[in-house]
Amino acid sequence: MVQDPSVRALNLPAVAPQGLSLSGQTEVGELARLLEELEPAAAASTAASTVAPIAWQAHLQWRQAAGASAQLWLHLQARAQLPLGCQRCLAPVLEAIEIDRWFRFVESEEVALAEDDDCEEDLLVLQPQFDLLNLLEDELLLDLPLVPMHERCPGSAPALDQPEGAAKPNPFAVLAGLKNKAP
Numbered sequence: 109m110v111q112d113p114s115v116r117a118l119n120l121p122a123v124a125p126q127g128l129s130l131s132g133q134t135e136v137g138e139l140a141r142l143l144e145e146l147e148p149a150a151a152a153s154t155a156a157s158t159v160a161p162i163a164w165q166a167h168l169q170w171r172q173a174a175g176a177s178a179q180l181w182l183h184l185q186a187r188a189q190l191p192l193g194c195q196r197c198l199a200p201v202l203e204a205i206e207i208d209r210w211f212r213f214v215e216s217e218e219v220a221l222a223e224d225d226d227c228e229e230d231l232l233v234l235q236p237q238f239d240l241l242n243l244l245e246d247e248l249l250l251d252l253p254l255v256p257m258h259e260r261c262p263g264s265a266p267a268l269d270q271p272e273g274a275a276k277p278n279p280f281a282v283l284a285g286l287k288n289k290a291p
């Protein structure tokens with residue numbers, strides 16, 4: 109599905125007073141940095157759309173702050189099922205990722221740094237060409253599990269039937285998995 113190009117260049121100061129709601133389905137292949145983190149064989153097959161697109165919605169709204177000009181807030185929600193490399197057997201494991209975050213836009217990087225410690229929401233700099241998909245990608249990357257792993261790896265025998273010690277991950281397989289993660 110081709111993404112509406114405007115979601116990569118939103119003119120935030122021009123958002124209407126009543127706010128703006130956006131939603132979409134973004135193919136993983138459109139998010140290059142995220143694609144690099146996926147299990148290689150699964151990532152290669154995203155061209156064939158075997159990986160479900162990432163469903164997201166975003167709501168922008170102005171809020172009147174006491175004694176200040178209106179502030180623009182963004183509520184971003186997304187749902188994805190991403191194939192990562194299992195650190196035990198190296199086969200793809202589908203990890204469900206859910207994002208539900210609030211952001212507030214401020215006028216400059218300095219203000220963002222100054223206020224960041226004092227608020228729960230994340231701060232972003234208000235800009236006339238805001239890339240929503242880039243933010244979505246940042247958030248997905250932050251939420252990826254550090255050590256993706258099957259609950260039970262495919263092909264592994266039930267634990268009771270295994271000789272002692274056989275259930276331990278092969279250290280070489282784990283190492284290979286780490287190597288795959290290196291940039």
Ligand SMILES: [Zn+2]
Binds near residue numbers: 261
């Ligand atoms: Zn596994």
